[in-house]
Amino acid sequence: MSCMANRVLIIGLGLIGGSLAKALKKKHFVNVVVGYDRNLDELQQGIDLGIIDEGCSDFSSAVKTADIIVLAVPVKATEAVLFDIKPYLQPHTVITDVGSTKGNVIVAAQNVFGSVPRNFIPGHPIAGSEKSGVAAADDTLFVKHKVILTPLPDSDKSATRLIARMWQSTGAEVLQMAIERHDEVLAATSHLPHLLAFSLVDTLAKEQDSTEIFRYAAGGFRDFTRIAASDPTMWHDVCLANKKQILDQIDNFTAGLASLRRAIVDGDSQSMLGVFTRAKSAREHFNKMLSGTAYSQTHHNLQVTFHIRSAGPLQGRISVSGDKSMSHRAIVLGALAEGVTNINGFLESEDSLATVQAFRDMGVVIEGPHQGAVKIYGVGLHGLYPPPGPLYLGNSGTSMRLLSGLLAAQKFDTELLGDRSLSKRPMERVAEPLREMGASINTSENGSAPVYISGGQQLSAINYQMPVASAQVKSALLLAGLYAQGVTQIKQSAITRDHTERMLKNFGVELTTQNSVVSIASGQILRATNLDIPADISSAAFFIVAAAINPGSDLVIEQVGVNPSRSGILDIMKMMGADLTLENPMTLNGEPVADVHVRYTPLKAITIPEELVSVAIDEFPVIFVAAAAATGVTCLTGVGELRYKESDRIEAMQQGLLRMGINVVVEGDNILITGGELQGANISSYDDHRVTMAFAVAGTIAKDEVRIEACSHVATSFPEFIEVAQKAGIRIHKEETNVSS
Numbered sequence: 001m002s003c004m005a006n007r008v009l010i011i012g013l014g015l016i017g018g019s020l021a022k023a024l025k026k027k028h029f030v031n032v033v034v035g036y037d038r039n040l041d042e043l044q045q046g047i048d049l050g051i052i053d054e055g056c057s058d059f060s061s062a063v064k065t066a067d068i069i070v071l072a073v074p075v076k077a078t079e080a081v082l083f084d085i086k087p088y089l090q091p092h093t094v095i096t097d098v099g100s101t102k103g104n105v106i107v108a109a110q111n112v113f114g115s116v117p118r119n120f121i122p123g124h125p126i127a128g129s130e131k132s133g134v135a136a137a138d139d140t141l142f143v144k145h146k147v148i149l150t151p152l153p154d155s156d157k158s159a160t161r162l163i164a165r166m167w168q169s170t171g172a173e174v175l176q177m178a179i180e181r182h183d184e185v186l187a188a189t190s191h192l193p194h195l196l197a198f199s200l201v202d203t204l205a206k207e208q209d210s211t212e213i214f215r216y217a218a219g220g221f222r223d224f225t226r227i228a229a230s231d232p233t234m235w236h237d238v239c240l241a242n243k244k245q246i247l248d249q250i251d252n253f254t255a256g257l258a259s260l261r262r263a264i265v266d267g268d269s270q271s272m273l274g275v276f277t278r279a280k281s282a283r284e285h286f287n288k289m290l291s292g293t294a295y296s297q298t299h300h301n302l303q304v305t306f307h308i309r310s311a312g313p314l315q316g317r318i319s320v321s322g323d324k325s326m327s328h329r330a331i332v333l334g335a336l337a338e339g340v341t342n343i344n345g346f347l348e349s350e351d352s353l354a355t356v357q358a359f360r361d362m363g364v365v366i367e368g369p370h371q372g373a374v375k376i377y378g379v380g381l382h383g384l385y386p387p388p389g390p391l392y393l394g395n396s397g398t399s400m401r402l403l404s405g406l407l408a409a410q411k412f413d414t415e416l417l418g419d420r421s422l423s424k425r426p427m428e429r430v431a432e433p434l435r436e437m438g439a440s441i442n443t444s445e446n447g448s449a450p451v452y453i454s455g456g457q458q459l460s461a462i463n464y465q466m467p468v469a470s471a472q473v474k475s476a477l478l479l480a481g482l483y484a485q486g487v488t489q490i491k492q493s494a495i496t497r498d499h500t501e502r503m504l505k506n507f508g509v510e511l512t513t514q515n516s517v518v519s520i521a522s523g524q525i526l527r528a529t530n531l532d533i534p535a536d537i538s539s540a541a542f543f544i545v546a547a548a549i550n551p552g553s554d555l556v557i558e559q560v561g562v563n564p565s566r567s568g569i570l571d572i573m574k575m576m577g578a579d580l581t582l583e584n585p586m587t588l589n590g591e592p593v594a595d596v597h598v599r600y601t602p603l604k605a606i607t608i609p610e611e612l613v614s615v616a617i618d619e620f621p622v623i624f625v626a627a628a629a630a631t632g633v634t635c636l637t638g639v640g641e642l643r644y645k646e647s648d649r650i651e652a653m654q655q656g657l658l659r660m661g662i663n664v665v666v667e668g669d670n671i672l673i674t675g676g677e678l679q680g681a682n683i684s685s686y687d688d689h690r691v692t693m694a695f696a697v698a699g700t701i702a703k704d705e706v707r708i709e710a711c712s713h714v715a716t717s718f719p720e721f722i723e724v725a726q727k728a729g730i731r732i733h734k735e736e737t738n739v740s741s
C-alpha cells in the first residue's frame with residue numbers, strides 16, 4: 001500500500017464532500033481532486049467554483065485511477081455506491097466515508113464485498129453546518145474539528161495512516177474509536193440534540209398561536225433550535241441507521257425530563273436546583289477535565305503574561321479573597337451535614353471550585369458561589385451518591401487528599417484525577433494510613449494520581465504518627481475517622497493548620513487536641529451551620545511583603561485570618577524587622593481574624609526557625625522575595641516539603657531570583673539567600689500560582705521591568721490578584737495572547 005496519493009475521488013459534493021475537496025486542493029494534499037455527483041448542476045458548480053479539479057459523470061475511469069475514494073453520500077446510499085464502484089476498484093485504492101453512523105456502513109460493505117475490505121477505513125468528521133450543497137463548501141470547516149476513524153481490527157494500518165493524514169491536512173484532529181462506541185457516543189452527543197431541536201420546533205409550530213410564539217422567541221430558543229434547520233433526509237437516514245442507540249438515548253433523556261417534571265409538580269426546589277446547578281457547571285467542567293487544565297478558566301487558549309514595573313509606596317486599605325483552606329472545608333463539611341449550610345466569603349478560585357464540582361458530582365445540591373455566598377443542601381454522612389465518572393480535581397492537592405479520606409469510607413468506588421501538576425504530587429502519604437484503617441486505595445506506580453478507591457470497606461480507628469507535617473493528611477484521616485470504628489488519633493510532628501478541627505466543632509462534632517494529638521470518635525452527626533470565611537493570609541502575604549519592602553508604604557489588609565497555625569509569615573516578617581501590627585481583632589466561627597497593618601522599614605536577614613516552617617508553608621515563595629530584599633544572608637532549613645507543591649518551589653524561586661541577580665544557594669534542604677539589588681528579568685511561573693505572585697512582588701523593587709510568563713494559574717487561589725495589586729499601588733498589568741491562533 002502506497003503512503004502517497006495522487007488522485008482523490010470524492011463521491012457526493014454536498015457540504016462535507018465539497019469542503020473536503022476544497023481543503024485538500026488548498027493544502028495540495030493530492031495532485032488531482034476529482035468530484036462525482038448524481039446532480040450534474042452541483043458537479044458543474046463544483047468545477048466552476050474551482051472546488052474540484054475534474055468532474056466525472058460515470059465512475060469507471062475515475063474509480064480505476066483513484067488512490068483514495070471518499071464516500072460523501074447519505075449513509076443510506078453507501079451500499080448502492082459501493083456496489084456501483086466495486087467493478088472498477090483497484091487493489092491499492094483506499095476507501096473511506098464520512099457518514100455519521102458507522103455500524104450500518106460496515107454492514108453495507110459486508111453486503112457488497114462479503115467481508116469488509118482491509119483498505120476500507122470508515123471515518124466521521126464531526127463538523128458541519130445547517131447549510132448544504134457544494135456552494136456552501138468551506139475549506140476551513142474541519143480546522144480544529146475532530147475526525148473519528150473506526151478501522152476494524154484487521155484493517156490495513158497504512159491505509160488508516162493515509163486517511164488520517166488526509167484529514168490532518170485539512171486541519172482536523174484525528175481520533176480512533178471502535179465502531180459500536182462511536183455510534184453510542186454520537187447518539188448521545190449529536191443525534192439526540194438534533195432530534196430534540198426538530199421535535200421542539202415541530203411541537204411549537206403545531207400550537208394554535210404558533211406565529212406569536214415564534215415572533216417572540218428569544219435568543220435561547222434560537223440557540224437551542226438552530227440545528228432544526230438541518231437536512232431532513234439526512235436525519236431520517238441517521239435515525240434508521242442508528243436506531244437502537246438513539247432509542248436508548250431518548251429513553252435516558254425522557255427519564256431525566258420526567259424527573260424534572262416531577263420536581264416541578266411537587267415544588268421540590270432541591271431537586272430542581274440540583275439539575276440546574278449541576279448542568280450549569282457541567283460543560284465547563286468537562287472541557288477542563290478533557291484538556292487537563294485548570295478548572296474554571298473560560299479562556300484556556302489565552303496565554304497570560306504579567307508585566308511589573310517598580311512601584312511607589314503601597315497605600316490604603318485592601319481586602320483579599322476568602323481563605324482557600326477554609327473554603328474547601330466548608331464545602332466538605334456542609335455537604336456531610338444534616339440541613340442547609342450558608343457560607344459567606346467563599347473563595348471563588350479554581351481549587352475551591354474543584355471541590356464544589358466534586359460534591360455536585362456526588363449528588364449534593366450547591367447553590368452559588370455568587371459573590372462569595374454559597375448554600376449547601378447537606379446530605380448527611382451517608383447521603384453521597386456514586387459520581388457518574390472520575391472526580392476531576394484540577395490543580396488542587398487539598399481537594400484530592402481530603403476527598404481521599406472521605407471517599408475511603410463510602411459505599412461506592414471512586415477515581416480521583418488531577419491536572420499535570422497534581423498528577424505528579426505524592427498521594428501515598430494519605431493512602432498509606434488510610435490502608436492501615438482498612439481502606440482499599442491505590443495510587444499510580446509513582447504513588448500519585450489517579451487515586452482509585454474501592455468503597456464498601458468498614459474502617460477502623462488507628463493511632464497514627466504523621467511522618468510529614470501535613471494538614472491535608474491530618475484532615476483526610478479526621479474525615480475517615482468520622483466513619484471508622486473507635487477513636488482515631490493523629491499525632492503531629494509539627495503544628496499544621498487546624499481549620500478542619502475548628503470547623504468540625506462549628507458543625508457540632510466533638511474532638512480534642514492534646515499534646516499535638518488530635519482525637520476524633522466516629523458516630524457523630526454534623527449539623528448544618530452558617531459560616532463566614534475570613535480573608536486568606538496566604539494571599540495577604542504577597543501584600544504584606546510588598547508593603548514591607550517598598551519605601552513609604554502604609555497598607556492595611558482587612559479581616560485576615562490570623563489563626564496561629566497559619567500566621568508564621570507574621571512572625572518571620574517581624575523577626576526580619578517589619579513594622580506589622582494587628583488591628584480590630586475578632587473571632588469568626590472560631591477563627592481569629594484581624595486587620596493587618598504594614599508600614600515600610602528596611603528588612604534584615606535572619607535564620608528562619610524551623611518550627612515556623614509548617615505554619616508558613618505556603619508563604620515561602622514570597623518569603624524568598626523578602627529575603628532577597630533584606631540586608632544580609634537569610635538561612636532556611638527544613639523546607640523540603642516545598643518541593644512537593646504545585647511546582648518544586650525551591651527550584652522555581654532559586655531560578656527566578658538568580659535571573660534577577662540574587663544569589664541563592666541550595667544545598668539539599670538548606671537554603672542561603674543573600675539580599676541585594678533586584679534586576680528586571682523574564683521569569684517562568686513554573687505554572688505555580690504562588691511562584692507567579694511572589695515574582696510579581698519581587699518586580700515592585702526591581703530596577704527594570706519583570707515579565708512573568710504563563711500566569712493564568714493565579715486563578716488557583718487568587719483570581720482577583722491583579723485588581724487588588726493595582727488598587728494597592730503596584731504597577732502591574734497583564735497581557736493576554738491567544739495561543740490558538
Ligand SMILES: O=C(O)C1=C[C@@H](OP(=O)(O)O)[C@@H](O)[C@H](O)C1
Nearest residue numbers: 325398469470471472473617618
Ligand atoms: O490543608 C490545607 O488546606 C493545606 C495544607 C498545606 O498542604 P500540606 O498538608 O501538604 O502541607 C498547604 O500547603 C496547602 O496549600 C493547603
Ligand SMILES: C=C(OP(=O)(O)O)C(=O)O
Nearest residue numbers: 395396397398618645646
Ligand atoms: C500547596 C497549595 O495548595 P494545594 O496543596 O491544595 O494544591 C497552595 O495553595 O500553595
